[in-house]
Amino acid sequence: MSIKVRYFASLKETVGRSEDELESIAPLSVRDIWRQLNPDLAMPETLLAAINMDYVSLDANVDEGDELAFFPPVTGG
Amino acid sequence: MSIKVRYFASLKETVGRSEDELESIAPLSVRDIWRQLNPDLAMPETLLAAINMDYVSLDANVDEGDELAFFPPVTGG
C-alpha cells in the first residue's frame, strides 16, 4: 500500500509532475507530504488539498491507500 | 373635460361596472371620487389606485382629463 499524490492545473506545471507515489511508514499530515515531495518549493498560500476527493485542511492525516490531491483555487463556472 | 374611472378584476365584479365617467367642478381626491361614485360601498382596505397608469395614494388629487383606476392587489407572475 502507498499514498498516491496528484497535482492539478497551474500547480502541476509548477511542480513539473502530475502524480507522485509515496511509500510511508510514519503517520504523515498533508503538510508533511508536501514538504517531503517538494522540499525546494514553498507551499503556495492558496494551496487547496483533498483526500479521496473531499476537501481537507493541511493538517489532516493521510492514510495508506489514500489519494491526496493538491491544487490551486478553483475557477469553474 | 371629465374624469374617467376604471375598475379591474374582483373590484369590477364588486362594483358591478368596469367604467364611470365623472364631471367635476371642485377639486377631488382619489378618496373623494370613490365615495361619490360608490356611496354604499366601503373602500376595500387593500384598494390600489392609479392616475394615468401610475400608482398614487388615495389622497392624491385628480385633475380633469385624468384616467383614474381602482383595483385589488395584483397577482401576476
Add this chain to the structure above:
Amino acid sequence: MPIKLCEQAFNPWKEIEAYQTQTAELAGKHGATAVFVGTMRDFNQGDGVRSMFLEHYPGMTEKQLQHIVEQAERQWSLLDTLVLHRIGAVNPDDTLVLVAAWAVHRGDAFDACRFIMEALKSRAPFWKKETLVSGQARWVENNSKGYQSK
C-alpha cells in the same frame, strides 16, 4: 429590453434562444444569463385548477414593466433583458412569465432577474382568476398589499 404581453402560449426556452441568437451584441460579450420562468400549476391552495384567466390593465402593464426594467438597468450593469408575460386564457403547464437578464458578471444577472420578478409580482397590474376542477371560479388573492402607496 423587449417587453411583450402574449395572448398565445409560448415556449420560454425557444424565446430566449431566438432572442439571444438575433441579438448580435450579446455574442461573446455576456458571461452570465439569469432566467426565471413562472409556470401555471394544476393545483393551488388545496384545490385542483382546470384553467385560469389573466386579466391586465392594458397600457399600465407595459408602463409599469418598462419602469421596472429601467430601474434594474440603473441599479445593475446589464447587457440586455427580456420580459414576456402571458395574458388571457391559460392552462396548466403554460408559461405565465419569463424574465431573463444578460450581464458580464453573474451577480448583476442574478440580482436584476430577481428584482424584476419581485417588482413585477408587486407592481405589474395582472390579476389571476382560476377555474377549479369543481367548476367554481375564484380570484387569486394576494395577501400582501404589494405596491405600497406612500
Add this chain to the structure above:
Amino acid sequence: MPIKLCEQAFNPWKEIEAYQTQTAELAGKHGATAVFVGTMRDFNQGDGVRSMFLEHYPGMTEKQLQHIVEQAERQWSLLDTLVLHRIGAVNPDDTLVLVAAWAVHRGDAFDACRFIMEALKSRAPFWKKETLVSGQARWVENNSKGYQSK
C-alpha cells in the same frame, strides 16, 4: 437531479427544454424555474481571448457537485435540478455551465439556483486556462481562496 460533464458544446435552452419535457413529474407541478447560464466571453481582464481549456479533477468534480446539489435539496423545497458543466477545449460564446432548479414557489427556485452556482464556483474542481488573441496562454486566477478548509 442529473449532473453532467460535457466534452462537446451544448445548447443550454435545448437541454432544459428536453429535460423538462422528458420529466413527466414536473408537468403541472412546478410553478417556478430559475436558471443560470455561464457563457465564455471573448474578453477577460483587459485581453482578447481566443480559446480556453477547462481542466477538472475527474471523480472529485462529480462528487463535489453531488454534495452541492444534495445540500440545496436539504435546504430548499425543490422538485428537481439540472447541472451541466463543460470540460476540455472551449471557444468564445460556448456555454460553460448551466444550473436549473424547479420548485413550486419562486423563492426556493431562485435561492437554490444561486446557491448551487456560488458553491460550484468555490468548490467544484475546475480550472480555466485561457489562450489570448496574442497567443499567450495563462491560468485564470481566483483571488478569493474559495473553499475554506477548516
